[in-house]
Amino acid sequence: MRTFERAAAVAAAMACVMASATPVLADPRDHRAERASRQAARQLQSRDQVSLVLTGVTPKSAGPTGPKSKVQISGTVQNRSGAAINGLSVQFRYYGKHVTSRGQLAQLAASQPSAVLPGAPPGGASKKALPEAAVANGKQAFTVGFTTGGMGLRQFGVYPVGVEVSDATGRVLGGQTTFITYVPAGRATFSPLKVAWIWPIASGIHRANDDTFTDDQLANEVGPDGRLTRLVSAAARTGTPVTWAIDPAVLDDAQAMNAKGGYSLVRGKKTTRRPQNAAGVTWTKALKDAARSDPLFNLPYADPDAVALVRHKLGTHLTTAYKNANEVTAAVLQRTPNVQMAWPPSGAAGRGTINQLIKSGGLSSGSGTFVMSSREFAAQSPTQSATTAVPTDKGAMRAVAYDETLSDIVSADSSSPGAATLVEQRFLAETAMITAEAPDVPRTVVIAPNRRWDPGPGVAERLLKYSAEAQWLDERTSVAKIAQAQPVNRPYQNYSNAYEKYELGKDYLAAVQSIARRAMTFRAILNPPVNVYERSILRMESSYWRSRYSRSVQARKELSDELKTDMDGLHVVMPNNKRISLAGTSGRPVVTIANDLRGRTVSFRIEIISQSAGLRIGKLEPRDQRVIKLDPGKKHQARIPVQASGNGNFKMVVQLMTPTGERGKVYGEPTGITVRSTQYGRLALLITGGGLAVLFVGVGVRAMRARRRRKAEAAGDGSTGVGPAGTTGPQGAGFPGDGSGYPAESAFPSGPEFPGGTGLHGGSAFGPSGPPSGNAGPSGHSGNAGPSGNAGGTGPSGSTGTPDDRPRITGGSPGDGPSPFGRWDGNQS
Incomplete structure (x- = not known):
């Protein structure tokens, strides 16, 4: 019987609209079969x-x-x-x-x-x-x-x-x-059927991050003739009682369209700036007025796929969704929900999801009512009243089972020619048939159109009027009142695993969680921390994506790209060619970090990681070891002491870290820099010093020979070249040793910074000077030149310890965990 009823319901819905567009059905079990049936009907009619x-x-x-x-x-x-x-x-x-x-x-x-x-x-x-x-x-x-x-x-x-x-x-x-x-x-020969409506206010997903819209559909929906405007107007004009089921993400999006300065709209690879649109605010005011005296409950923010989240151990996201839902409703409508109801997507959920909805705040303290599809209960004839119960870990809890067949009928596309007439007549016939099944038995029925119901012009208003005017219907009740009635025993059939194929899948949610982890890292550097991407992640987990795979992938990519752009606002300013050159084997090159995030102060830490065995990283300055706070538009420069074991190119990585001290919490992608080391500085000094010494010795020898020749000439001995006696020779020109030595080029101070010594701090490059050169002989006498002064002897180099070539990371807070690039666990202050 149950199979027959389902098949008949699908066939009936198909007959309602022979040439309609594909609907968005409330129940994922039927949407593909229904789509195929309607497509076949259109093709048949076209022939x-x-x-x-x-x-x-x-x-x-x-x-x-x-x-x-x-x-x-x-x-x-x-x-x-x-x-x-x-x-x-x-x-x-x-x-x-x-x-x-x-x-x-x-x-x-x-x-x-x-x-x-x-x-x-x-x-x-x-x-x-x-x-x-x-x-x-x-x-x-x-x-x-x-x-x-x-x-x-x-x-x-x-x-x-x-x-x-x-x-x-x-x-x-x-x-x-x-x-x-x-x-x-x-x-009347019958007891009127009490009918109550759940009036859904939900939409698709229209934003990637909070500032960027991926389509302009919501602007149409809240416009003068838009879908959401028609729904609000129908309820306001008729006065028929309804219970509002509101997804606060719609209210949030409507406010975002009215942002000062407009909003960004991305389509494909093109992003345009749209002007401020007040239609959403106008519509929100109309909703607030229409729902002022009616019962209202929240859907969790963005209507997440609750069953999929619970199945994949992400049930706590429902808590976040309800928290955001309550915040938005309070801010925009200046009211809180006055009834406690939880309506899982498609009205279907297993016991685990039902329990999680209770924990997450959909039904606090175990009270309230679940809104479930009648198809989750065993079929009974005649049709039973809506009030029933579902099992939970806290015992049986109240539920209202909305009539799935009626809900499908009113949810069918009624915008194509002739469709509205068929929908309205079938609605009246179906409710009359329920009454006629047991005309003497008072019963209730709840109607819940699908979340994104799009009735044709005037259809919603007329359906509400029929509820009030039809002789076999009594609309003077609400879902909340029906929920308080005596429950009817309607055996709950639990959630079928066959439905899983319609849920958001494991791979899809894993991709969303990857974005969520990056978003939490981004949040961690903001000062103060702000959950700027929390609602964006919830939008990606919406049940709206169940039958829209290609669009969901596109939206997910857009969100990922937007997040990367934001995270790149805090970045390392790269040197030319990503290379730093040292004048020797050591130095303190400067690394610059810039905050290009608009209006956001950030806090972060720096870690420098050697990726070459021959490159060692020294101790950062105290100000660079602490958490660094950087205002928007500002830059921070850190001096990084490095030492290379010889000539060549060495690799190091600059990694930004979150400021919280969480172990291994890196921020963004690492920045690789090549350090080029050369000993040309010291070698050049040695060569230059040696060349000068040779030059000075040569000049001295030539000067002494010239003096002897002049003395010989003065004495009349042409063969000797000695000048005549009595001629006063020039003062001797011996050159003393340097005496000062050349200091080591290392930018590293001596001390425990590099255990075991480096050979760069043990002494100067040259030892103390030798004795001074001999003076020239006394004036008037041909004396021999004194001995040439000794060149300054080379002093002993500093003792060289065994070099520790392991990478060294500094600048982190004590207790930091492993980096993805490895960590040296040697001496580190």
């Missing part, structure tokens, strides 16, 4: 020679006398064959017996009149020729009908009626079946 559209059925419910005694069906017929059709006509058909069950009602709705409606009223009043439509591409309106007495209607109930189009040969070219409810005169 029809004649299209038939019903534009009205009057009256909506019939009576035995007066205007209500005549049933008329209006519509239009169009010849699409491209040729004239001889004898084209339309005929009214009926079946004089009332429908006996909801299952039969569904079968009739999906059938052609000629197959299920054998009766045609006598005479020619029920048939009308269509000469205007008979010509090629012709179109003509019609009205056909008959009296209730002529059709033999006597008993309260639902009766199928319809019209069909045929040619001169009697060949049926098309038809539609609908229903009329007959209500006898006099005292």
Whole structure:
């Protein structure tokens, strides 16, 4: 029986709209089959020679006398064959017996009149020729009908009626079946069915991060003729009681459109700036006024896929979603929900999800009511009242089971030509059929259109009016009142694992969680910390993505890109060619970190990591070891003491870290820098010093020879070159040793910074100077030049310890955990 009811419901929903666009169904179990069925119906109709559209059925419910005694069906017929059709006509058909069950009602709705409606009223009043439509591409309106007495209607109930189009040969070219409810005169023979509406205010996902919209659909939905505007207006105009189920993400998005300076809209690779749009604020005010005196409950923010989150151990995200939902509702509507209800996506959830909804704040302290689909309970005939219970770890809890068939009927697309008439007539027939199943038994029914219901113009308002005006319905109740009634025993069937394929999958959620972890890292550096991406992550976990895989991937990528752009606002300013050159084997190169985030102060730490065995990192300055606070637009420069074991290129990494002291909490991607080391500085000094010494010695030798030659010449001995006696020679020009030595080039101070010594701090490059050079002989005498002064002896180099080539990381707080690049655990202050 249950299988039959489901199949019949799907067929009935398909019959409601023959040429409609694909709907977004509340129940993921049916959306693919329903989509295929509707597509097949459209393809079939496109091949029809004649299209038939019903534009009205009057009256909506019939009576035995007066205007209500005549049933008329209006519509239009169009010849699409491209040729004239001889004898084209339309005929009214009926079946004089009332429908006996909801299952039969569904079968009739999906059938052609000629197959299920054998009766045609006598005479020619029920048939009308269509000469205007008979010509090629012709179109003509019609009205056909008959009296209730002529059709033999006597008993309260639902009766199928319809019209069909045929040619001169009697060949049926098309038809539609609908229903009329007959209500006898006099005292009612039934107990009116109490009906309550859940009025959903939800939408799709329209933003990546909080500042960037991925489409402009919400601007249309809250515009003057938009979907959400029609829903709010319908409830406000009719006064029919409804219980509002609001996704606060819609309110949040509506406020974001009105941001000062406008908002960003990204489409593909193009981002444009949209002007400030106040339509969302106008709509929000209308919602606030319409819902002022009605019951209201929150969906968790962005309507996350609760079942998928619980299945994949992410149930605590529901707590975050409810927290954000309550914050937004309080801020935008200046009110808090006045009823406690939890409505899982599609009204289906297992025990684990139900328990998590209680823990997460959907139903605090174990009180409140679950809103569940009737398909989660065993089918019973006649239809049972909505109040029931579901099992939880805290025991049975109250639930209302909304009627899935009715909800599907009103959720069907009613915007295409003729669809509204079929939806409205089927709604009246279905509620009358429930009443007629057990006319003497008072019962309740709850109707919950799907989350993103998009009724045609005027349809929502008319459905609410029918709820108040139909003789077999009593709308003077609410879902909250129904929930307080005595529960009916409706066996709960639990959540089927077959539904899992419609949920957000493991890989999808893993990709979202990867973004979430990066977002938490970004939050950690903000001063003060702000959950700027918390709602963005919730939007990515929305049940909206269940049947929209390609769009979800695109939205996820956009969010990831936006987050990367924001995180890159705190970055290391790279030197040219990503390279730092040392004048020797050691130095203190400067690394610059910039905060380019607009309006956000950040706090972070620095870690420097050697990736080459021959490069050692020294101790950072105290100010660089602590948490660094950097205002927007500012830069911080850190001097990094490095020492290379010889000439060549060495690798090091600058890694920014969060300031919280969490072990291994890196921020962003590491920045790799090449350190180029050379000993040319010291070698150049040695070569230059040696060259000067040789030059000075040469000049001294030449000077002494010249002096001797002058002395010899003065004495008259041409062979000796000695000048004449008595000539005063120049003062001796011996050169003393340097004496000062050349200091080591190392930028490292001596001390424990590099255990074991480095050979750079033990002494100067040259030792103390030797004795001074000899003086020239006394004036007037040919004395020998004194001995040349000794060059300054090379002093002993500093003792060289065994170099520790392991990478060294400094600048972190004590107790930091392992870095992804490894850590040296040697001496470190």
